[in-house]
Amino acid sequence: MDSDISGFKRYVSTxxxxxxxxxxxxxxxxxxxTKDLQRRIKKLSKRQRDYLFQGLVLSVLVLPMISIPFITGGAGARANTKTATGKSLSSISAKQRPTSGPSRGVVRTAVAPQQPAPVPPAPAPVPPPRDPNLPPVLTQNTQNINPVLLKRFDAFRTLIFQRYRVVLEIKSGWRSYQEQAQLYATLPRGRANPPGISQHEFGNAIDYTNFSPTYNQYLGQFGLKAPYRGKENWHIEIVEPH
Ligand SMILES: [Zn+2]
Incomplete structure (x- = not known):
């Protein structure tokens, strides 16, 4: 036992x-x-010492200052993971962060998903279905026609539609002098008036489609007439009040 303890003591002291x-x-x-370093520094020229000093200052003071925003920025980015630009923005220190400007707009855009979703544009209003007892609205060749004639013709064609389910349209309404002259030159003699005297040139005549003598018997009810009977039965005009 003694030898063991003394052996252990010897081992510890060694x-x-x-x-x-x-x-x-x-x-x-x-x-x-350290002494070697001092000796070496003493050997350096003044310019070399300045460089060394600047290097020391840079590494001791400037580098930590630069790295601080990155460290805090990293924390900020973790806290604000929902913003896409959070990391880059918080890497700028609070003092450097602009209080206004495009970057602020970027932040708002990034936060936008948290706001309620934009309301989709309302669908275009569907026009109410047209009365099935009315013919389709007149759209063809209605320009420059005497509004009284147009209104009477529309009433006439509505009755024809309700009785016969036939849609009457305007085949030819107002014509310019040139159009009437061209028609006069093209059609056989007697089929069109010479330019200057046609009621079409004044918007006072309509040639309608789907002509039938049956339809013309209703013209009088609407203050209309077909003055060229036998020649141009589909040509209608207003009956002038006597
Ligand atoms: Zn005509």
Whole structure:
């Protein structure tokens, strides 16, 4: 037992000595290297020392200052993960962050998904269905026609539609002097009036489609007439009050 304890003590003291020697060696090396460094610095020119000083200042002061916003920015980005631009914006320090300008707009755009979704545009209003007892609205060749004639013709064609389910349209309404002249020159003699005297040129005549003598018997009810009977039965005009 005694020999075991003394052996252990010897082992501990030896280990301690080794550690002590090593520590002193490291200390000596540190002192030596510091002295060596001082010696080397003393050897440097003034310009070289300035560079060294600037380098030290840069690494000790400037680099931490630059890295601080990145560190805090990283935290900000983690806290604000929902904003797409959060990371880049919070990497700028609070003082540098602009209070107004396009970047603010970018933030708003990025936050937009949190706002209620935009209301889709309302569909175009569907026009009410037309009365099935009315013919389709007149759209063909209605320009420059005497409104009284147009109104009477529309009433006439509505009756024809209700009785016979036939739609009457305007085949020819108002004509310019040139159009009448061309028609006069093209059609056989007697089929069209010479230019200057046709009621079409004054908007006072309509040639209608789907002519039938049956339909013409209703013209009088609407203050209309077909003055060229036998020649141009579909040509109608207003009956002038006597
Ligand atoms: Zn005519």
């Amino acid at each position: 280990t301690c000595k080794v550690i002590k020697n090593k520590m002193s060696t490291y200390l000596e090396l540190a002192v030596l290297s």
